[in-house]
Amino acid sequence: MKAVILAAGAGERLEPVTSVRPKPMAPVANKPLLAHVVEATVDAGFEEIVLVVGYKRERIQNFFGDGDDWGTSIEYAFQDPRLGTGDAVLQARDAIEDDFVVMNGDRIFESELLQEVRDLRNRTGETLMAVTYVDEPELYGVVETDADNRVREITEKPPAHAIDTDLINAGVYSFGPDIFQAIEETSSPGELALTDVLNRYGESHPVRAVTYDGTWLDVSRPWDLLPVNEALLGEDESPSAETAEVHPEAVVHDRTALGDDVRIHANATIQQGVSIGDNVHVGPNVTIQNAIVMADTTIEAGSVIRDAIIAENVDIGPNVTIPGGKTTVCLHDTIHEDVRLGAVIGDNVSIGGAVSIASGGQIGTGSRVSMGSFVAESIGPETLVTQG
CATH class of the missing domain: 2.160.10.10 (Hexapeptide repeat proteins)
Known part of the structure; x- marks a missing residue:
């Protein structure tokens, strides 16, 4: 099974850090965010990675190369223009023949999450989305689930007063190739978010939530880099x-x-x-x-x-x-x-x-x-x- 990592975004909210580098290349603990994600992916046993790149993509390609130095094989898909995470996944279609895992390239998590999502997909064939609990759900896609842990709705960055759960989209998924048709059939007036695709796709195809309670670190604003950096430095x-x-x-x-x-x-x-x-x-x-x-x-x-x-x-x-x-x-x-x-x-x-x-x-x-x-x-x- 291949892993697709979305790393095309510019990260305008992180300027001036992202003026000369894509957001996934912002360093924490002396490594780019994306390097931590690639390492977790390799540790989870993925031997083939597709990096979807766009903004200042040469910084990523020069750093990771063909993946040989990272113990994996890396190929690249290009998103230009950048039209959202749903469109970014679509750009990986030519590299995908079977089931695959998708993750954001700027969120840090443990390799065990990727193993769980991959293994569950292999056992059940279900469409999967990892979810986790956070203190500020209004910054993310808030997830509503039913009694069977199926995703009912994902609402992107709702106002805090309208939120009655701290459960959010953790940014890790597993799909089959049929997701590409679902992306093409989902219309959007501007950028197409992957969560918009899943809201529509879930009307006819169950999407199972995989609850994750391990390390999950996100950088949404410049100052988020500091606590993420400190957390990764650890106690050693x-x-x-x-x-x-x-x-x-x-x-x-x-x-x-x-x-x-x-x-x-x-x-x-x-x-x-x-x-x-x-x-x-x-x-x-x-x-x-x-x-x-x-x-x-x-x-x-x-x-x-x-x-x-x-x-x-x-x-x-x-x-x-x-x-x-x-x-x-x-x-x-x-x-x-x-x-x-x-x-x-x-x-x-x-x-x-x-x-x-x-x-x-x-x-x-x-x-x-x-x-x-x-x-x-x-x-x-x-x-x-x-x-x-």
């Missing part, structure tokens, strides 16, 4: 690369990850919940807490970085302060309160010395912030911020 000793160098007078706590050729200088402190990508230099007396620092970034002496996501090739000058903590964030015209977010800094940003960034701020790709500036609000890409 720091998994530092052999080429990482930590000064004897620096402190690196457990539940951190250091990439290749990382340099941590004297009196720097790397606290729990931090992943640092390849070729990152952390200067003396720097403090980093609850953060993702991507590759090729430099953080100079005396800077304090908390609750932050810092993309690749960022230069942070000395004595920069990102204080972190809880704040209110406006994302795509929606107000989110009590969000723990220091800042999201895009790729190729340069920040001068003694800059302070207000909690919740975003700095767009390629922007420049002059020495001594105070960044009080989010700024777009390729912007120059000066003092005063």
Whole structure:
């Protein structure tokens, strides 16, 4: 049985992180989200994977190649234009001859879920959809089931006041090839969601809910990257690369990850919940807490970085302060309160010395912030911020 992984989305809500990479390639615990999904798929025993790619697909193809380095065989299907998850599944049709499993490429789960869905399909031939319980069901597809655990209806992102269950679509399915005809027969005025297909398909074909209570991690908003990163770092000793160098007078706590050729200088402190990508230099007396620092970034002496996501090739000058903590964030015209977010800094940003960034701020790709500036609000890409 083949596994189809949907990885074509752009992830606009995760900008500026997704300005130069597709959402599934956003890193957590020093691996792209999609790498965690591929590893779980291989661990579940799938020997053939179809990756459906679209936005900046070369980033995914260059990273995974033909799958040989991952212990599997990977082929690619292309979605262009991107017309929703239902259409994305349809693009894999030429690679599918028999039953198959489908999953989202940006949600992290245990390999046991894939094994259960595959094995149940092999035994029963039923159409299956994994479901799980979450704290904020209004962010997802809320699932209503009957007494026999059959899916009655899936409602995408309903208002919180209209929800009477915490059960949601977990993003893992098993189908037969007949699902392709069902997709073609389901009309939609815009993008076609796979859940729209299943609502229609379920009118004549039972869809069984498979309840899952294991690890399930999702990134819907930029700040979601931080708790997912921390959860994946786990309780173990720091998994530092052999080429990482930590000064004897620096402190690196457990539940951190250091990439290749990382340099941590004297009196720097790397606290729990931090992943640092390849070729990152952390200067003396720097403090980093609850953060993702991507590759090729430099953080100079005396800077304090908390609750932050810092993309690749960022230069942070000395004595920069990102204080972190809880704040209110406006994302795509929606107000989110009590969000723990220091800042999201895009790729190729340069920040001068003694800059302070207000909690919740975003700095767009390629922007420049002059020495001594105070960044009080989010700024777009390729912007120059000066003092005063």
